[in-house]
Amino acid sequence: MTNDILLAGFGGQGILFIGKLLAYMGLYADKHVSWLPSYGPEMRGGTCNCSVCISDDPIGSPLVLDPDILLVMNTPSYDKFIGNVKAGGKCFIDSSLIEEKCDRSDIECFYVPATELANSNGLKGMANVILLGKVIKETGIASQEVIEKAVHKVVPPKKANLIEANLKALKLGMEQ
Amino acid sequence: MPEFKRPHALCNVPLHYCPGCTHGIVHRLVAEVIDEMGIEGDTIGVCPVGCSVMAYDYFNCDMLEASHGRSPAVATGIKRANPDKFVFTYQGDGDLAAIGTAETVHAATRGENITVIFINNTTYGMTGGQMAPTTIPGQITQTTPYGRNINVEGFPVKVCEMLSQLDGVALAERVTVIDPKSIMNAKKAIRKGFEFQKNKQGFSIIEVLSTCPTNWGKTPIEAIQRLKDEMIPYYPLGVFKEGAVR
Amino acid sequence: MSELTLMKGNEALAEAAIRAGCKCFFGYPITPQTEISAYLSKRMPKVGGVFLQAESEVAAINMVYGCAGSGIRCMTSSSSPGISLKTEGISYIAGADLPCVIINVQRGGPGLGGIQPSQADYWQVTRALGHGDFHVLVFAPSTVQEMADTVQKAFDLADKYRMPAVILADGLLGQMMEPVAFDEDAEIKMSDASNKPWAATGHKNQRKHNIINSLYLQAEELEEKVRKRFERYEQVKANETMAECYKTEDAEIVVAAYGSTARLAKSAVELARKEGIKAGVFRPITLWPYPVNELNEACKNAKKVLVTEMSMGQMVDDVKLALNCRIPVEFVGRTGGVIPSPAEILNKIKEMGGDK
Structure with a gap:
């Protein structure tokens, strides 16, 4: 089984961070994993995306062009990538930031007001993690044990106080 | 009465320099300083591309031959890996102040603990007397046959003046080697440079105004006169900066 | 570990x-x-x-x-x-x-x-x-x-x-x-x-001075230095070549690729195998020295070789030289920073007659 996952949004939304979190979940679930960021001259505010592959087999191309799963947090990225999602794939949309509704009938879309949920639950800036929680719920990509191990690994020691907040955000996403 | 002998740090081989050229004197002064400080076994020299390209055969310490202009970078590589060794470069004006300007300026501003011996003879000697970055306005060379024209070739680089502006420089001194007094003074300056290095106090450069009778088209005596009459007024001797930077 | x-x-x-x-x-x-x-x-x-x-x-x-x-x-x-x-x-x-x-x-x-x-x-x-x-x-x-x-x-x-x-x-x-x-x-x-x-470490007065140098003004001396090198x-060529052969044992089409492109080639070969095409990947790990013997071994059953690179086709030269032009060599690739997809490589494999 292979999951090609594309995560996209603006720089600063934590796209690369949740990509890394997801990749560690794959690693701790004993899968082959890869993580590849888009890189360009822009720093903050530009579009940003990240390919994550989680597979039972060694990974060929780490670059995801046609994702099984798309997580998207801004309109330009939604417009750019929604047509590339593989038939039968899933798309996770922060509906607080993206007004469009998808008219494709061959993919399944999940609209989560992640930014509003973050703001109203004291998790400001963690809409990315909430949306990832929803991905985990709908794909069954990671067990609770793996989730906790990955969060502890990825949240840097200097920000250990954010471990609980990340777990809370993931849980909130999984409840949506 | 002390016997006049070849310094141990100078190899017992004939030097290839032209008659009347002052490279030989400067080599000797560097070697005497190495002898007097007893550091030959802990010294690594870097020679340039230019007339002194084969100085690796003349100094008895371990030597590296660098590519044109890169001696300060090569010396940096040696010194960073071996901070307790003495590292010096020996460079001409084309090497140090034209093709290697960036390496010179940045080694200086980093305050690399190295000693740079800089031979300024206002010409490219090895290639046959072309304009150097230090060629004086009006000076005739192979590539300035009508004299260096400041409207065309611009102005010379005054290396000591320029480097003395940098915080990493512990010593920037201009000397010459045209008579016993100036030679003794040059040796003192070279010794100072090595002492700054010994105490890890920053970058030192000793600029030596030198003659090139062959490419100047002069006898050795005439060449010394030209150095006095034309070079020293343009490149005044003296200390431009002195003092530990760390 | x-x-x-x-x-x-x-x-x-x-x-x-x-x-x-x-x-x-x-x-x-x-x-x-x-x-x-x-x-x-x-x-x-x-x-x-x-x-x-x-x-x-x-x-x-x-x-x-x-x-x-x-x-x-x-x-x-x-x-x-x-x-x-x-x-x-x-x-x-x-x-x-x-x-x-x-x-x-x-x-x-x-x-x-x-x-x-x-x-x-x-x-x-x-x-x-x-x-x-x-x-x-x-x-x-x-x-x-x-x-x-x-x-x-x-x-x-x-x-x-x-x-x-x-x-x-x-x-x-x-x-x-x-x-x-x-x-x-x-x-x-x-x-x-x-x-x-x-x-050049400083001779500590215990040996002759060491010289690190690439200048030899006598032509014969320089020639001797270069010959020795x-x-x-x-x-190095005899002892240090390295390569990986992936499913080349029975491969009729061998895809030669190195570095990240070899990953894409493997994906393409997997897709080809699913379609019944006998394809494999030859991946040189040393590019100099080039694994000439390993390539020839990998191509023992090959009818054609496909080179794929993220360039206009540069390793193609070494593949042809290594095979002495014994087997037809073709190329597919992207350049300028574009990463080819496994599907593009697969299409080329099919076009080369692997499509039976």
Whole structure:
């Protein structure tokens, strides 16, 4: 089984961070994993995306062009990538930031007001993690044990106080 | 009465320099300083591309031959890996102040603990007397046959003046080697440079105004006169900066 | 071994260098390899090593020349345009028989080109990484773990044969994260100049002075030096080629690819096999010396060979030479920083008659 996952949004939304979190979940679930960021001259505010592959087999191309799963947090990225999602794939949309509704009938879309949920639950800036929680719920990509191990690994020691907040955000996403 | 002998740090081989050229004197002064400080076994020299390209055969310490202009970078590589060794470069004006300007300026501003011996003879000697970055306005060379024209070739680089502006420089001194007094003074300056290095106090450069009778088209005596009459007024001797930077 | 950690290829190269005893790193920032510098600037001071950001690529490679000349393991890294600047220094290093490691995380060219992944420096690194008669060892890893493992090998062979070793990566391998493990029990030991009696370390009044030099004004003397060096290169060619053969045993179409493109080729071959096409991948790990025998062995049942690269087709030359043009060789690839998809490679495999 292979999951090609594309995560996209603006720089600063934590796209690369949740990509890394997801990749560690794959690693701790004993899968082959890869993580590849888009890189360009822009720093903050530009579009940003990240390919994550989680597979039972060694990974060929780490670059995801046609994702099984798309997580998207801004309109330009939604417009750019929604047509590339593989038939039968899933798309996770922060509906607080993206007004469009998808008219494709061959993919399944999940609209989560992640930014509003973050703001109203004291998790400001963690809409990315909430949306990832929803991905985990709908794909069954990671067990609770793996989730906790990955969060502890990825949240840097200097920000250990954010471990609980990340777990809370993931849980909130999984409840949506 | 002390016997006049070849310094141990100078190899017992004939030097290839032209008659009347002052490279030989400067080599000797560097070697005497190495002898007097007893550091030959802990010294690594870097020679340039230019007339002194084969100085690796003349100094008895371990030597590296660098590519044109890169001696300060090569010396940096040696010194960073071996901070307790003495590292010096020996460079001409084309090497140090034209093709290697960036390496010179940045080694200086980093305050690399190295000693740079800089031979300024206002010409490219090895290639046959072309304009150097230090060629004086009006000076005739192979590539300035009508004299260096400041409207065309611009102005010379005054290396000591320029480097003395940098915080990493512990010593920037201009000397010459045209008579016993100036030679003794040059040796003192070279010794100072090595002492700054010994105490890890920053970058030192000793600029030596030198003659090139062959490419100047002069006898050795005439060449010394030209150095006095034309070079020293343009490149005044003296200390431009002195003092530990760390 | 330690637990698996996700690391960028660039970071894995940097950590591996420290573990290989690389005491000094001299570099200059350029995308997409800058993580190597950033990583080493943090780590080197903590392990007794030296990190120095040079004023230019040219200065960085000359710092390597000086450091290597004093017998200390050292490294520089850059990306394509920066490597071009270093070529003068690399020629001097080769001419003075000094060991060092140089990393090229390739990006699109020529000129300023782009910053996306590319393999367009193949000719440069295998043919002429500077002026004059010389070779450098060239390694082309294709996973992050292999990037890490290759560094030790590169340093060891550079020392053994007294020649520069290049690790040829690209933006994809440099930027991607994959699981990587290092031996946590292994002691980190910075190199010294012991076992390098030729090095300029200061003679301590115990031997004749050592000279590190590439200048020989007598033509016959220089010729002799170069001939001796090429005798050593023959040893390298005989003993140090490395390659991976993937499903080539029965392959009628062999796809030859290195580095990150070999990953795409493997995906394409998997797709081809599902369609009943007997395809396999030949992946040279050393690009110089080129694994000629390994390629011929991999192609023993091949009717055609397909080379795929992120360039206009540069390794094609070496494949043809290695096969002595015995088997038809075709090419498919993308350039300018575009990464080909496995589907594009598959289509070419089918077009070549594998579609039965």
